[in-house]
Amino acid sequence: MDGPPCDWTTSLSLKAPFRRCEVWLCRKQRCWRRLAAVGRVAAMASGTGLIYSEQMMSHQLLWDFPACSIEIPERLSAPFDKLKQYGLVERCIQLPVREAIEEEIILVHSLEYLKAVKSTASMNVEELKSFSYKYDDVYFHPNSYHCATLSVGATLQLVDAVMSGRVRNGMALVRPPGHHSQKNDACGYCIFNNVAIAAKYAKQRHGTKRILIVDWDVHHGQGTQYIFEKDSSVLYFSWHRYEHQQFWPNLKDSDYDAIGKGNGAGFTINLPWNKVGMGNADYLAAFLSILLPMAYEFNPELILVSAGFDSVVGDPEGEMCATPECFAHLTQLLMPLANGKLCVVLEGGYNLRSLSESVCMTIRALLGDPVPPLVGQMAPCISAVETIQNVTAVHQPYWKCLKYHEGIIIKDPRLKKLNCCTEEHNFESNITTTEKEITMLSKEKQDFDEFMDSHMKKVLVLTPSVRTAWAGDEVKSAKLDKCLKVEAKKTFSSAGILLSAGDTAELENKIILPSLGYIFPLIDKIAKREVRNGIVVAPSLSSSVVAAQYSITVGLSRVLLLVLGDAEIPDDVKADEKILVVNICGKQKEKGRNNYFIPICWKEGNECDGDLLHATFELILPVAYEHRPELVIFALGDNTGIQAVTLAHLTHLLQLLAEGRILVMTQASDLVATLTSSLLGDPLPSIRSFVLNQENAFVLMKLTQELNQHWKLLPKSVH
Ligand code: Q9C
Numbered sequence: 001m002d003g004p005p006c007d008w009t010t011s012l013s014l015k016a017p018f019r020r021c022e023v024w025l026c027r028k029q030r031c032w033r034r035l036a037a038v039g040r041v042a043a044m045a046s047g048t049g050l051i052y053s054e055q056m057m058s059h060q061l062l063w064d065f066p067a068c069s070i071e072i073p074e075r076l077s078a079p080f081d082k083l084k085q086y087g088l089v090e091r092c093i094q095l096p097v098r099e100a101i102e103e104e105i106i107l108v109h110s111l112e113y114l115k116a117v118k119s120t121a122s123m124n125v126e127e128l129k130s131f132s133y134k135y136d137d138v139y140f141h142p143n144s145y146h147c148a149t150l151s152v153g154a155t156l157q158l159v160d161a162v163m164s165g166r167v168r169n170g171m172a173l174v175r176p177p178g179h180h181s182q183k184n185d186a187c188g189y190c191i192f193n194n195v196a197i198a199a200k201y202a203k204q205r206h207g208t209k210r211i212l213i214v215d216w217d218v219h220h221g222q223g224t225q226y227i228f229e230k231d232s233s234v235l236y237f238s239w240h241r242y243e244h245q246q247f248w249p250n251l252k253d254s255d256y257d258a259i260g261k262g263n264g265a266g267f268t269i270n271l272p273w274n275k276v277g278m279g280n281a282d283y284l285a286a287f288l289s290i291l292l293p294m295a296y297e298f299n300p301e302l303i304l305v306s307a308g309f310d311s312v313v314g315d316p317e318g319e320m321c322a323t324p325e326c327f328a329h330l331t332q333l334l335m336p337l338a339n340g341k342l343c344v345v346l347e348g349g350y351n352l353r354s355l356s357e358s359v360c361m362t363i364r365a366l367l368g369d370p371v372p373p374l375v376g377q378m379a380p381c382i383s384a385v386e387t388i389q390n391v392t393a394v395h396q397p398y399w400k401c402l403k404y405h406e407g408i409i410i411k412d413p414r415l416k417k418l419n420c421c422t423e424e425h426n427f428e429s430n431i432t433t434t435e436k437e438i439t440m441l442s443k444e445k446q447d448f449d450e451f452m453d454s455h456m457k458k459v460l461v462l463t464p465s466v467r468t469a470w471a472g473d474e475v476k477s478a479k480l481d482k483c484l485k486v487e488a489k490k491t492f493s494s495a496g497i498l499l500s501a502g503d504t505a506e507l508e509n510k511i512i513l514p515s516l517g518y519i520f521p522l523i524d525k526i527a528k529r530e531v532r533n534g535i536v537v538a539p540s541l542s543s544s545v546v547a548a549q550y551s552i553t554v555g556l557s558r559v560l561l562l563v564l565g566d567a568e569i570p571d572d573v574k575a576d577e578k579i580l581v582v583n584i585c586g587k588q589k590e591k592g593r594n595n596y597f598i599p600i601c602w603k604e605g606n607e608c609d610g611d612l613l614h615a616t617f618e619l620i621l622p623v624a625y626e627h628r629p630e631l632v633i634f635a636l637g638d639n640t641g642i643q644a645v646t647l648a649h650l651t652h653l654l655q656l657l658a659e660g661r662i663l664v665m666t667q668a669s670d671l672v673a674t675l676t677s678s679l680l681g682d683p684l685p686s687i688r689s690f691v692l693n694q695e696n697a698f699v700l701m702k703l704t705q706e707l708n709q710h711w712k713l714l715p716k717s718v719h
């Protein structure tokens with residue numbers, strides 16, 4: 001060990017929340033190994049925390065009150081039982097609940113309100129009734145106060161565990177929910193605002209400077225919005241059923257033009273759904289075109305999710321169409337941010353089956369399991385596109401990432417006539433379970449359960465026992481010790497046929513040929529699901545083209561080939577609809593462009609990291625989701641000019657496709673450690689600067705406009 005030793009013994013005696021800081025101090029002083037040896041501090045936060053206690057089931061409705069009848073105790077036990085059934089509980093680190101103390105509750109609420117809620121513990125039913133009716137759609141029980149303090153306390157336990165590095169991420173199953181609750185008011189089944197208190201607590205206790213709150217509950221978390229509307233350190237995002245203010249809580253404040261006030265202007269993002277029946281494509285489009293670019297630009301240190309699952313198909317309140325696996329995607333899309341520090345906290349969700357399956361999907365994503373492909377047509381409906389465009393327009397003055405977009409606000413009265421957005425889909429689909437069918441099925445409970453049974457059977461994917469494999473010449477990287485080494489094959493007969501289209505001169509002088517001896521066996525293993533993903537150092541970008549062709553011959557139906565660098569793409573590959581090629585290149589290579597060969601030609605010499613992220617959300621992921629590849633090949637040239645950390649983020653995001661089946665081929669061997677880390681699912685360092693080059697942004701904008709006739713998930717404008 002070199003460097004001066006630090007006083008690590010004292011640091012370990014400190015309370016949990018402070019230990020993290022000591023870790024960094026010690027790391028600087030190079031006492032790393034010594035700390036790891038005591039087994040008290042992990043080099044990298046790992047593991048998923050889970051908080052659950054049946055104590056929170058004792059809050060329940062004691063009289064006939066239809067508006068509140070769906071908020072039942074089983075909302076807590078049903079998802080937990082499902083987690084047990086899938087064997088997910090034992091894969092999590094269970095954390096104990098605790099009661100929040102008064103000082104914590106008054107971080108958000110008035111002392112007066114706290115005392116009033118506390119007084120309900122000794123009320124009789126008549127008193128509870130009249131107390132409840134002072135508020136909008138909320139009920140109290142003698143145990144409600146206790147449950148509400150546990151609900152806050154559980155959330156704070158999760159924040160402590162994540163901020164101290166005890167776990168990387170986690171979920172708190174809590175009741176009562178929180179996001180409608182305000183400084184002086186209970187509202188919409190919510191008593192204390194769990195997530196808002198957690199945000200204030202993280203700022204105070206852990207010094208967290210920027211917090212992102214993602215509210216994917218189907219209702220607007222107006223309570224959270226009001227608490228942070230003047231605060232630029234908390235970015236609040238909520239999508240919600242709105243129907244032009246016809247849906248509860250019927251507030252003007254929930255519309256897209258409520259963007260925050262004073263210093264907080266631009267830090268409240270409201271995405272109102274004006275139709276029911278929004279599905280996977282609508283949710284995904286909202287994340288890709290609005291939330292993720294803004295979140296990357298904001299660069300949070302912690303993410304709190306107000307995780308309501310009333311936005312899932314089958315929910316009586318939401319009447320939306322998104323399927324449970326959509327929530328695995330949303331979760332995995334957030335995981336590269338904030339070093340993976342993601343706290344998911346239950347809010348609504350009233351169809352016990354949908355709620356439970358969605359909670360399991362979210363936990364799987366937190367654990368790093370491969371996410372199932374999304375079902376349904378990957379085309380957002382007109383109403384969703386309209387909303388997304390309006391949100392973009394009002395936020396453009398505040399966010400660089402939205403600068404190069406259509407900035408016109410749409411108010412088309414025709415759009416209000418249609419009742420269900422699914423009727424607006426006119427596209428051919430090869431998927432049998434259409435969103436329309438799902439909506440119909442959700443009407444009858446038994447039919448719905450049958451639908452859900454068969455749907456879950458269809459989407460549950462196998463997790464290969466090996467996560468990452470590598471092949472090829474020895475590369476020095478400790479990261480590869482955690483990966484399986486795949487041995488090279490000496491000869492293979494199919495290569496000659498495959499390569500007919502490739503650059504034969506290059507092949508014959510044996511640049512590519514030897515590398516195929518280890519690339520092909522790796523693809524075989526990924527195709528057979530023996531390993532999830534792989535990495536190789538490849539001598540030439542042309543070998544990635546051959547790899548894509550080879551994948552098709554071994555039975556994969558569709559491949560995404562993403563090439564960073566100037567590669568020679570043969571004409572028959574450009575024309576092949578099974579191989580979607582996206583080539584980010586410096587030289588002008590527009591020739592032969594079509595829907596399945598998309599060159600993005602950037603000006604050389606620019607700082608392109610921001611542009612690459614921008615392109616990922618605007619173009620690469622939208623077209624890739626729609627293509628539904630069964631394998632992603634990500635090929636990196638020698639000198640891409642992109643920082644390793646950005647490439648690691650891209651590698652993470654590409655794992656949302658093809659059930660995580662990705663082959664990374666890099667010419668630069670110094671990238672191996674970083675890329676392997678991302679393939680292994682390690683938490684990623686954050687990207688600090690989000691610089692967009694105007695010329696490159698225009699190239700992208702022009703390209704998406706030309707391609708959005710074919711690729712329906714691409715950003716477009718409604719006129
Ligand atoms: N048809 C949460 O999801 N209105 N709260 C109910 C019943 C209140 C929802 C009307 C809905 C509150 C956390």
Ligand code: ZN
Pocket residue numbers: 217218219308310347348349
């Ligand atoms: Zn809700």
